[in-house]
């Protein structure tokens with residue numbers, strides 16, 4: 001198919017697949033697994049389950065973070081570098097999304113890690129998973145806004161003035 005951008009399609013597919021896996025996993029843990037384990041397991045069993053889950057979940061979280069950073073950067077280069085679009089208001093909105101994504105990556109890495117300095121944060125796992133889910137909601141909203149800003153008249157680059165040619 002002529003004019004069909006396979007690189008952009010693959011990059012967006014991978015980006016969305018990694019977001020679904022990472023955020024879907026966090027939602028499952030916060031809304032289903034933690035409440036179910038609390039009422040049906042003893043503290044010792046719960047602790048063993050937490051450690052087993054952590055070991056299986058950590059490599060997936062790290063892979064999703066790397067994929068989101070690589071495909072997100074590629075999406076940005078392919079879609080949003082001037083002169084393709086005007087920087088305002090796309091780039092500041094992208095900046096807020098990027099900072100929110102970095103906060104999600106930081107919290108997710110702490111929860112999936114073992115660093116003793118962050119043990120207190122891991123003890124409040126449910127609270128931090130809720131924060132991840134709220135930030136993810138904001139990120140997906142901002143991603144939709146970015147798409148609309150880019151495809152609406154707002155981001156159309158200014159057409160260069162035609163230079164008069166001297167005879």
Ligand code: HEM
Nearest residue numbers: 012019068069072073075076079101104139143146147150
């Ligand atoms: C938790 C992390 C993230 C989530 C949940 C997320 C989610 C999404 C979603 C749902 C879209 C819309 C896809 C589409 O319409 O095709 C998107 C687009 C995009 N994402 Fe992400 N993303 C995340 C992190 C990142 C990062 C770290 C970057 C940059 C390094 C990034 C850059 C982009 C760009 C440039 C677009 C295209 C926006 C447009 O249509 O103009 N994303 N993202």
